[in-house]
Amino acid sequence: MSDLIVHQIPCLSDNYGYLLHSQKTGETATIDTPEVEPILKALDEKGWRLTHILNTHHHFDHAGGNREIKTRTGCTVIGPKDEADKIPGIDRAVGDGDTVEFGGGVAQVLGVPGHTAGHIAFSFPDEKIAFVGDTLFALGCGRLFEGTPQQMWTSLQKLIALPDETIVYCAHEYTQANAKFALSVEPDNADLQARSREIDELRRKGTPTVPTTIGLEKATNPFLRPASDDLQRTIGLEGANLVDVFAKTRELKDNF
Template structure:
């Protein structure tokens, strides 16, 4: 890994992610649910914060942005499409743009679905994807604003990233998401093995994120639209499309 990754628990089950490039002493953070634990972590390490990256407008991802920016002077970066409902932005971005953070060119990816203005940040050299509430550990975000087709398209594009990419999602939802996955396929050995690992981590008080994309591809029901076993578990006909599979799985998760 070309950078140091620091995971900061916030609120009840949120995470903020600090990325530190030691070669240039550049420090960035993705989402700020609250400022105090971030300032404490930065102070302990003597790191100066340069950039605040926002994935989407929900309060549990942005409530600490203004205070953190005021305390550190960091540049606030977020989606141009959502600028009207984000804290004041110093730089507006959209999918397809790149940001130079330290020595790394970071790709901005549009991922509508959870919200229509949601973006993700991909650090290709470091193999890190900060996905907010789009692709989540063993799940995906609820469709508060977007359509199933939008989220399916967003996840399909993220699924094309290298399998060793680490998915840094915004919440500690893995165990709950896993219970849903197992409700569909209770005998699936890959799901059972992952749940065992997840519960062991939580018993130790450790985060279950980040998770490699290869693991998500094998176990996450929202990335397995072509899997015949999952399609059968959902009671869908053989002719069902991957979008049909996603849509049915998401609807069931909403009722779970």
């Protein structure tokens, strides 16, 4: 049985917050701080004491609750070193290749710029879980607000390299809309067709569509599939460089 417990918290209109709790040490982290009161309420209901904030990037719906939560809990804020000046209350800045000790184990820090210039993800390889912020979504990826297509594709390749069974905790409930776009660019993907039907049923019941897994995303997420013949043919870039295919796919999604 895994030592770490992940508790998912709906926040704002479509964000998810996550509490990560170690049964071994009693440490508890919140992955980002999208909304203060739901996070503190969940801590109280669980009887957990917050020890860490692990920030993936600087956007307000990920770090906006830092100061209040830190003031009310006394926790330590760990965030991306390339955005340290934008992370409220940061105590420790980390980047690609660094590690964070938590719960008697170690989280690997992955530098995954693209959505923002210094975006990071936290991977717990022993537990096969990863918190990816806004870099990877179920059937999607983050908009390129501060980075280039090459940067984002390189970042996504780091996540693709994780074991297929890795559970991916992304930060938004965007999946149903993402599925509609995915089908528009890879219409012949049978796995995607089946997944879209499952997503529609989950949302009809009000059930979250995340977390997901690396293996599932590799099979169905167009942003991880620039090598797909179906995708390349649909967007008119057969045989093109994978970065160009990714860039065109992202451009199409931005205007979908």
